[in-house]
Amino acid sequence: MHSRIPRIRWLNTMRHTPISEVNEPVKAQEEIVEAPRKKKRRRLRTDVVAKGLVGLFAIGVVAYSGYLVYHLYKTTVTEYDKYARAAANEQWTLMSYSASRGMIYDSNGVPLASNTYDFTVICSPKLVTAPDLDRTQIIQKAVEILGVTYEKMDSIIPVDVNDKTDKRNNVEGCDVIKNVPAEKKTEFEKFCKDNKVKGFGFVAVPQRYYNYGSLASQVVGYAQNDGETLKGVYGLEAYYNDVLSGTDGYRYSETDEITGGVLPYSEATTIPVSDGNNIVTNIDISIQRIAEQAAKEAYEKYEPLDGVCAIVMNPYTGAVYAMVSLPNYDLNDPYGMPYGMSVDAWDFMDSEERVQFVMANAWRNRCVSDTYEPGSTFKSLTTCMAFEENLAKEDDLFSDEPIKLSSQHTISCWAQKSLGYNHDVETLEKAFQNSCNPVFTQLAQKIGLTKYYSYVRMLGFYDKTGIDLPAEGKGIFHKDPSIVDMSVLAYGESSTVTPIQLITSYCAIINGGDLLVPHIAKYITDPEGNIIDEIKPEVVRTVFSESTCKRVRTLMEGVVNDGTGSAGKVAGYAVAGKTSTSTIDVGELKGAHVLSFSCYAPAYDPKIAVLVVINKPKDHSVGSSSAASTAAKIVEGTLSYMGVERRFTEEEYNHMLDWYWVQEVNGLPASQAASKIAYHGVSSVYGTLDMTPDTIIGSTHPNSSYKLYKKAIVVLYPEGVSKDEWLTTRVPNLTGMTAVECIEACYKMNLNCWIDTDHSDIRGVCIEQSVTAGSTVYAGDIITITLSKDTGRINQTQETTSVNTGSSSSDEDGRTDALPPDNRDDDDD
Secondary structure, three states, rough: HHHHHHHHHHHHHHOOOOOOHHHHHHHHHHHHHHHHHHHHHHHHHHHHHHHHHHHHHHHHHHHHHHHHHHHHHHHHHHHHHHHHHHHHHHHHHEEEEEOOOOOOOOOOOOEEEEEEEEEEEEEEEOOOOOOOOHHHHHHHHHHHHHOOOHHHHHHHHHOOOOOOOOOOHOOOOOOEEEEOOOHHHHHHHHHHHHHHOOOEOOOOOOOOEEEEOOOHHHOOEEEEEOOOOEEEOOOOHHHOHHHHHOOOOEEEEEEOOOOEEEOOOOEEEEEEEEEEEEEEOOHHHHHHHHHHHHHHHHHHHHOOOEEEEEEOOOOOOOOOEEEEOOOOOOOOOOOOOOOOHHHHHHOOOOOHHHHHHHHHHHHHOOOHHEEOHHHHHHHHHHHHHHOOOOOOOOOOEEEOEEEEEOOEEEOOOOOHHHHHOOOOOOEHHHHHHOOOOHHHHHHHHHHHHHHHHHHHHOOOOOOOOOOOOOOOOOOOOOOOOOOOOOOHOOOOOOOEEOHHHHHHHHHHHHOEEEOOOOOEEEEEEEOOOOOEEEEOOEEEEEEOOHHHHHHHHHHHHHHHHHHHOOHEEEEEEEEEEEEEEEEEOOOOOOOOOEEEEEEEEEEOOOEEEEEEEOOOOOOOOOHHHHHHHHHHHHHHHHHHHHOOOOOOHHHHHHHOOOOOOOOOOOOHHHHHHHHHHHHHHOEEEOOOOOOOOOOOEEEOOOOOOEEEEOOOOEEEEOOOOHHHOOOOEEEOOOOOOOOOHHHHHHHHOOOOEEHHHHOOOOOOOEEEOOOOOOOEEEOEEEEEEEEEEHHHHHHHHHOOOOOOOOOOOOOOOOOOOOOOHHOOHHHHH
């Protein structure tokens, strides 16, 4: 509109201006003409700016297009994998499925190791709220239920969620406490639900549960969660970790970004989970319990510096039925206080010292990892070598006079050292029973250095046995042995073996000469229980002939029947074996002994081989009878459990009633007292909980005026303990039991059995007992029984005859004094 004003003015001027006034219009015209020129300049400037802006915009578009083209090329060509994967992460979801770890079973299918879960409690600190609870109440309940400290909860949960200066509000999530048991998780979860507490969550963590705690702990081993999966650390868990672990599965599928649901028509990539396989072992928990109980009794009595080992094997297959290594530990609490450790000693250690202690003493399986001098048990092997080479016979005569090998080495019989005399000239059979060192040195010298060590190698002592357990050791033998080395090794010194090596070599003697690979695992099954791999007996090599082995087995029977192994006798189960007392002659442990007994039973039809090693008892006076009596308990319990029928010889029937006076031990330390009482196989128990091997004995029950059979119990009491403080027990029902069964039943109840020989038939069954079944009596009391083959008298006796209590009477607490007068020496009162 304004652009037309100059033109209109110009027209008006032309109408009203006179011609005579030409100059004026000219001026007006000039004025009119000048106005459009100024506007043109402005228009030119505007056009330039506009063109510049357009140019810049065009440049921007081109540059941005170039940027897009570059990144398009980069995304679709040069870095395609990176961006494709990022896109897939938005569109595709990977869901993993953990494999269940395989189970470990005993030989009868009883679970030894199974699976469970514990939980990690997690927290989003700034979300922790509850409508009716304040911060302090929430923290206190968490402390009460979960066991977490108040300080830790205080460091996690902010006071004011709106306080941006509080660093606790900057934490999106954290762990509160790990390894929370399921019952505690459930309790805390209920608390949160009932009180509408927000901000807490739970993460399930796979864990291992060991059904029998410390039973066979070093054999089973344990597994722990490494943050991703369960991984075996020791024992079978470690050795068969790959078999037990299985393979995790996953599903990779396209999902809705918001709901997380799988999109229709999408093809998922799936690998199914493959659970771990199971291990079925040769371990029988009943035999394991029998062996552990016997070993623990020995451990507590003799307090050995380097523990107790016990192994029970099938001599024909190499199957290990039981393996004990003391001290042991609780598999469900591997870092906790192990067996044999006092509370005071444990509390004295810091956490690092505790870990070092359990690793060195409790986790280690001494049966496969530790070595010791085999001592006289090696004499059986030396004898096998001599027989195999036809260099000796059982009735050959030998002298056990000291043999001087050098100015520093003289070999003498144990009798020469301890009693001051030797056995002089004797047959090889008698020398085997008497365990005379010089005789076996002579045998080794007959065999010769090269041949002797060839047998040692064939018996596997330079190699590992191949048992399916981790950390197996092997014997320490001379690489370049001398005559002196061989002469000393002939009776088991100067070199060391592992317990599993020793019993494996004895199995070769028992089975007729075959050296076997010992096995813990029996077979492997899939998750459904189908056998996929059976571990069959494996013969390494044949070392000796059957005839050689049979001759040595006969000698081993003589050791138990008439020699140093008499404490290993078990009535009805003929036991054959060899004892050993290996003495340390130098160093801080000078005078300490390694006591062992290797045996098998029944001698006429071997079912088991047993080895017991008591390593360096605190009391140096303890002898090999301690190991033999411990092995006897294992043999008797195991064969009885296996249902092996007893076969009593006439001699055993005659000896069944052999009795021994209770040894006088008052004034001796408890360890010495137990050793002295055990000389004939009699057992002893501590009468008070606070007794230790150093406790001085004040009295025993029964005392030294009474006589007992070999299978008997004596209770040891410290000085100052009155009769009112004596241990009590209950009398079992013995009706219908054989003599041996009555003796065993009483023994299990810490009682002694005495047979009324004047009115009994030793081959009969119990028809009468001196104290009524169920009566409360003192531990160590003697129950007198009457035996008869006439089983019809059982009911008649029960109905018409009152219980024969002899001179027994009840005290004010109803306890019966059951000691009979007919088996005591009145002169010793």
